Amino acid sequence: MLKHLLRSAAVAVLAAGPLAAQTTNSGTDKFAQLGPELPTPNTYRTASGAPGSQYWQQRADYxxxxxxxxxxxxITGSEDITYTNLSPDVLTYLWVQLDQNILDKTSITQATEVGELSDKMSFRGLEYLMNSDFDGGFKISEVKLKGGKALPHVINHTMMRIDLPTPLRPKQAVTFSIKWSYNINDQLKINQRSGYEYFPEDKNYLYEIAQFYPRMAVYSDFQGWQHKQFLGNGEFALPFGDYRVSITAPADHVVGATGVLQNPGDVLSATQRQRLEKAKNTKTPVLIVTEQEAEAAEQKRAKGTKTWTYAAKNVRDFAWASSRKFIWDAMQIKQAGKPVMCMSYYPKEGNPLWGKYSTEVVAHTIKTYSKFTIDYEYPVAISVHGPVGGMEYPMLCFNGGRPEKDGTYSANTKYGMISVIIHEVGHNFFPMIINSDERQWTWMDEGLNTFVQYLTEQEWERNYPSRRGEPKLIVDYMRTGKNVQTPIMTNSESVLQFGPNAYAKPATGLNILRETILGRQLFDYAFKEYARRWAYKHPEPADFFRTMEDASGTDLDWFWRGWFYTTDHTDLAIEGVKWYTIDSKNPEIENARKRELLNAAPKTLSEQRNLQDIKRTLVDDKPQLNDFYNAYDPLAATEADKKRYQDYVAKLTPEQQQRLNSGLHFYEVSLKNLGGLTMPVVVQMTYEDGKQEVVNIPAEIWRKNNAQVTKVFITEKPVVSFVLDPFLETADTDLSNNAYPNRTAPSRFELFEQQQRQQQNPMQQQTSMQKLEQKPAGTSSGGTN
Structure with missing residues (x-):
């Protein structure tokens, strides 16, 4: 019907001819279902993405x-592990993780590290090479069954197999003990997830201790034993259990740890206990150990030791920190009616930044993550400042971000610290509660966590400078060559460009899902449902993909396939636009329009010169040469033309007559998918009167032709421009082809001196100016006159 009513406006065609006909791709269909890529549903994991009726998981208590x-x-230690077999399988051996063996002299990680030497090397780089002989691996001195019988065991780098004397049948438990020791690494020389920092000014140490004990590996319905070697990137897969941990440290150390302190009367003073009690009823953090008290402990060394005992229920891991340098503050909040003690431990070197922000950030993170996932159910949440830049454990995390020695700091330092605390505290949800397999899939904890980190940052401060989450922030990475990218669905140890791939890209994908594809209402419900279903369980990628589809009621296989399984990128382009209006058939209207277009048409160069050079033509001089056609106006409507129009209209229905005279504008927009990644088409139309309209076309527009399509837009007013992705929603890597007519955006280049002085941060600059202004008149700021 349309082709009979449309006519092309001769001088209003804005582009070349139409694109090729839309046909189904002969290659891989980007809308094919994720069949072979996902495991077959069963009674353990259902097709909806929920745990099945016979779902099970193992338990390990310490x-x-x-x-x-x-x-x-x-470190020296001993442990009793009670391992309960809740699987339907009979186990003849157990696998235990020895992650500290990454620092063993025979470490696979060190043996397989690659690198290059250069003409110039930093002292830190040299120290790293020369410290490669540091022996920080576990020294296992004993593995025994409860009752004292030695257990045969084999150490395979970061894994240890323990052979059981009798098979462990379903619903049975076994208790065994391990004794061990190891040397703690200097975190500033050997950068790991755990270690110490030495402060030469006061000759004290600050310890952040994790992966410090042999830990049970996961045995699951999905893959049996998860015993991939720990090489550095792929973090940890751990079962849940209850912990009771006694930490013996110097008597003047303050020890913070996963769980709840069981013996405060033995290790805290009466004043400290009173302050902790006060922290339960305040809206701002209360100092449990003040900066002055910490400084006194730095100088006056107490003799002897104290043992701090902590207990934690239903957690997958345990970590702790210890130092006589610690300042300690706390503030209790209520989450879903339950008390959560938010706390921070930090040396004086962290102030004023840490005392001002850390515990407030912890509390904000717990509240915001609970809103977007599930309510936080653990009794404490702790942020520790020390040598580790950022690392997470249940209820406790290690975070960087230190001001200058004069107490000033840059905006980057401030927001970097707030962001890392949000990120690491947020890990309580992913993967400490929603317990994914980090050894295999980094993105399932880092990517999902980075996404909620972005949401939490935006609720901390208006226009918070988030580094990840917004689609525009990942464009540079998406532009890089496919030879230096890997799909998100790549094992943790094989990922290239680890930060962009495992953190930023999945987080950005979820933001696109939330804002552009599903909308906030559908996305937020589905995301919370995933958290609810898999809290305190072991989800796999298919469980996430299926739950998001199941709870949102949306087929997203095309999105998972493109964003997670390929290295395609978004580059949608407007190839051309054609403008049509309806021919009304009314000779008076149509002929007047033709006359207007004719008069508006530009004169050719010859026509312009002829007007100047030919003063008079022959017909001008001999009017007798004129005839009928010299006076004939082909655009004048004749009575015959009007009669034909009236006869035509008389045959139309009232609805057809209304459509004929509607004055609508039709635009045929030719679109191409140059980047290969399927995305919704977000189009902004600007009308002749300056007003704008945005149309969001679902990604299914590409379902019959993944590479090129045409779309017709019908408007009441003339459109002067079309722009794709006007709000930078889809991480489009080339905006130069997103507009019609084309827009040219200016770029910039920067001028600089050959050698630039190191700049002070703005806070230092202002402090320096204030000091100068406060100097008495006549004093010099230095130098000689």
Whole structure:
């Protein structure tokens, strides 16, 4: 019907001819279902993405005694592990993780590291090479069954197999003990997830201790034992259990840890206990150990030791921190009616930044993540400042971000610190509660966590400078060559460009899902449902993909396939636009329009010159040469023309007559998918009167032709421009082809001196100016006159 009513406006065609006909791709269909890529649903994991009726998972409970040697920077420990087999399988051996063996002299990680030497090397780089002989691996001195019988065991780098004397049948448990020791690494020389920092000014150490005990590996319905070697990137897969951990440290150390302190009367003063009680009823953090008290402890060394005992229920791991330098503050909040003690431990070197922000950030993170996922159910949440830049454990995390020695700091330092605390505290949800397999899939914890981190940052401060989450922030990465990218669905140890791939890209994808594809209402419900279903369980990628589809009621296989399984990028382009209006058939209207277009048409160069050079033509001089056609106006409507129009209209229905005279504008927009990644088409139309309209076309527009389509837009007013992705929603890597007519955006180049002085941060600059202004008149700022 349309082709009979449309006519092309001769001088209003804005582009070349139409694109090729839309036909189904002969290659891989980007809208094919994720069949072979996902595991077959079963009674353990359903097709909806929920745990099945026979879902099971193992349990490991720990009783640990550990001692910190502050003179030798070493750990000694012993543990009793009770392992309960809740699987339907009979187990003849168990696998235990020895992650500290990444620092063993025979470490696979060190043996397989690659690198290059250069003409110039930093001292830190040299120190790293020369510290490669540091021996920080576990020294296992004993593995025994409860009752004292030695258990045969084999150590395979970061994994240890323990052979059981009798098979462990379903619903049975076994208790065994391990004794071990190891040397703690200097975190500033050997950068790991755990270690110490030495402060030469006061000759003290600050310890952040994790992966400090042999830990049970996961045995699951999905893959059996998860015993991939720990090489550095792929973090940890761990079962849930209850922990009781006794930490013996120097008597003047303050020890913070996963869980709840069981013996405050033995390790805290009466004043400290009173302050902790006060922290339960305040809206701002209360100092449990003040900066002055911490400084006094730095100078006056107490003799002897104290043992701090912590207990934690239903957690997958345990970590702790210890130092006489710690300032300690706390503030209790209520989450879903339950108290959560938010706390921070930090040396004086962290102030004023840490005392002002850390615990407030912890509380904000717990509240915001609970809103977007599930309510936080653990009793504490702790942020520790020390040598580790950022690392997460249940209820406790290690975070960087330190001001200058004069107490000033840059905006980057401030927001970097707030962001890392949000990120690491947020890991309580992913993967400490929603317990994905980090050894295999980094994106399932880092990517999902980075996404909610972005949401939390935006609720901290208006226009917070988030580094990840917004589609525009990942464009540079998406532009890089496919030879230096890997799909998100790549094992953690094989990922290229780890930060962009495992953190930013999945987080950005979820933001696109939330804002552009599903909308906030559908997305937020589905995301919370995933968290609810898999809280305190072991989800796999298929469980996430299926739950998001199941709870949103939307087929998203095309999105998972493109964003997670390929290295395609978004580059949608407007190839051309054609403008049509309806021919009304009314000779008076149509002929007047033709006359207007004719008069508006530009004169050719010859026509312009002829007007100047030919003063008079022959017909001008001899009017007798004129005839009928010299006076004939082909655009004048004749009575015959009007009669034909009236006869035509008389045959139309009232609805057809209304459509004929509607004055609508039709635009045929030719679109191409140059980047290969299927995305919704977000189009902004600007009308002749300056007003704008945005149309969001679902990605299914590409379902019959993944590479090129045409779309007709019908408007009441003339459109002067079309722009794709006007709000930068889809991480489009080339905006130069997104507009019609084309727009040219200016770029910039920067001028600089050959050698630039190191700049002070703005806070330092202002402080320096204030000091100068406060100087008495006549004093010099330095130098000689």
């Amino acid at each position: 009783n640990i005694q550990v001692k910190l040697d502050d003179e030798k920077q070493a």
